[in-house]
Amino acid sequence: MVLRRLALTVPILLGTSVVVFLILRLVPGDPAASILGSNATEQSIVKVRAALGLDLPLWEQFGAWLGGVARGDFGRDYITNQEITEQLELRLPITVALAGVAFLLALIAAIPLGVVAAVREGGWVDRSVRAVAVLFIAVPDFVFGLLGILLFAVGLSLVPSSGYTPIEEGYLEHLRSLALPAAALSLGLGGVLTRVTRSAMLDVLGSDYVRFAKASGFSSSSIVFRYALRNASVPIITVIGLQVGYILGGTVVIEQLFGLPGLGQLIVEAMLARNYPVLQACILVFVAAFILVNLITDLLYTVLNPRLRRTSTS
């Protein structure tokens, strides 16, 4: 199963890289002309096109670009002439920290809430948890972010309303600068995970082996945590994998709202400046991260549920 899953990832990675590569070739206008500005002569445009390799056949350009990417060389920024890889190295850790803290917050809140809601199915705790989860799913993260700024930054002055403090300037300040953006990003994910946990737990709690465990006199906590939660973890992990896409998309908006200089903000800056090589690189990193996380979650199934090792479920 592991090999099959790995083999499936290769064509998807290749397909997405073709799409990302084509962005630069499909956008209207000549990149060489836009680098040189309005005073460009025909000759200088031809020179720049040759220097960038834009005069080569498309497949050769793709080969050269992909080769560079494989070596970690994303080319140069058209506007600042900086190495794009350097920019990614500066920005990526911020996005990873933001997404990581958001995931952690969502998991810490959602799993216990989902478990409690399932154990108390139909009661007021269950109904309240479900209502809050729906609300969290329905509210865009930037709306939470803005309301959070109003309440926690402007109203209570607990956290800064925008800006980023690197970890080198102190753990506490670093966490304070990430707290509100990460919380805003985590609520929607938390809502989805709570519902999935509840639903997966209900399935498991209704199964014969749980009834048998109850009848055999196992304690409720042992049944819930040692047996049910472990078996409910496969659908939860699946959803976590799929929600990485939501979180990555969310970082684009949240970094913009909170002025965090991460990869998401770089995407928006690159789009607005028509800086397509940078856009290409950022999107490729996001897509590769999404594919990689889904690969890891698929492989995690086999660790969590040994039965899947022998089947060819993909």
Place this chain on the structure above:
Amino acid sequence: MTAQDGASPDQTLKTGGSRLRNRATLSSRIEIVAGGFLVAGAVIVAIVVPMIDPAASTAVGAAPALLSPGFPNLLGTDQLGRDQLARVAAGYGISLTIASGAVLISLVIGGLLGLLAATSKSSIDGLIMRTLDVVMAFPALLFAIVVVAIFGSGSEVLMLAIGIVFVPVITRVTRAAALETARQSYVEAATARGARRSRVILRHIAPNSVGPVLVQASILFAVGIMLEASLSFVGLGVPPPTPSLGLMLSTARNFIVSDPWIAIVPAIAILLLVLGFTLIGDGLQAWLDPKKRTTAR
């Protein structure tokens, strides 16, 4: 003891099950009705308010800037003195148009691809599904950004961008539903009677696979509105001065400390509309899915 004398364990289970089922059906109906009210309210606001004063949403300086909610500007005014209610109404119009267009595009393309995948030989099925896997490998917002990068911004491009993002989802749901329907005996009977393949697909398989696809479409409405608002919020959606709810919130950031109302109004407007579609989608899913109905999920 006869069955009439008292409830057997089986009966207790059945009664418990039916009580849960009834409660679940009731709660899904409440969800659908509540969501319907929210969406209908937004549609009415989007239609009626612009009728009263069509230019109010873009009329700069029509009233003093940054008024709090009151009379005659029920939801206050923005930094340029434009009526916030008129802007929310116009924003609802844009959001609903873009989300409807996107869902329609995905239903047409995804529906056809899904039917084709389910009823063709495995090589075509594989080709369609693997191609769509590539689209699905992109986080939704990023794929929409790629489309906007290629075609430029604007309402029609947003519709297309969000529509393409939804195509793989609709294709997968249609394919799954059509494969399920194709196994039914009435489809086998039609084939055995000698009906043409196209007739079997269009008259028997397609109409009987619509249910799950429509449920998915109602959920995608909510996602579409969020995506439009997110893209407009970061400046990659509809260009100003078109009043989009995301754009309104983005501008409101600069005034949030002194005039929080300017942010709260579009924030709640987006919340109510997305909540409406989420509730309808949730309710329909629970109502139409018998498994979920019996477990009161």
